[in-house]
Amino acid sequence: MSRPSAPDLAERIAGLSPAKRELLERRLRERGERAVASEVIARRADGARAPLSFAQQRLWFLDQLEPGNVLYNVTRAVRLRGRLDVEALRRALLEIVSRHEVFRTTFHAAGGEPSSRIAAEGSVPLVVTDLTGLS
Numbered sequence: 001m002s003r004p005s006a007p008d009l010a011e012r013i014a015g016l017s018p019a020k021r022e023l024l025e026r027r028l029r030e031r032g033e034r035a036v037a038s039e040v041i042a043r044r045a046d047g048a049r050a051p052l053s054f055a056q057q058r059l060w061f062l063d064q065l066e067p068g069n070v071l072y073n074v075t076r077a078v079r080l081r082g083r084l085d086v087e088a089l090r091r092a093l094l095e096i097v098s099r100h101e102v103f104r105t106t107f108h109a110a111g112g113e114p115s116s117r118i119a120a121e122g123s124v125p126l127v128v129t130d131l132t133g134l135s
Contacts, residue, residue, distance in 0.1 A: 049115040052107070060107055060114045090126050097122035 013021060044050055052060060059072060097103040104122040107114055 044118070049108070049117055052114050052116055056107070056116065057114065060109075084128075086126070086128055090124060093124040093126065094122070097124055 013024065016024065062072070063069065098121070101118045104119040105116050106119065107116050109115075
């Protein structure tokens with residue numbers, strides 16, 4: 001019989017009841033081994049602070065040197081033809097924000113140490129400028 005792969009094993013361990021998981025971990029410790037589930041990153045509560053990754057620390061530091069510098073922003077222009085359903089666009093953007101934590105993440109410093117905070121909900125300020133009168 002072949003051994004399950006690490007992701008399969010982690011899934012199976014994560015699916016155990018807390019009592020069974022504790023028993024498994026105790027038996028593995030007795031054998032000098034550790035469970036794969038201990039390597040799984042626990043979900044952080046909404047609004048909880050988290051340390052920054054190295055890349056986030058670098059960007060935070062650069063923003064401290066030159067606040068508001070847009071050098072690392074990526075912009076795109078999209079040409080739309082036909083009538084725009086603004087409400088459908090707003091709902092679509094809100095859905096994207098709700099699905100991806102990166103769009104709800106803000107950075108804060110306490111005692112000179114940066115941390116990130118993920119908001120439970122996000123908003124999308126959508127400003128519409130009618131340019132139909134322009135060539």
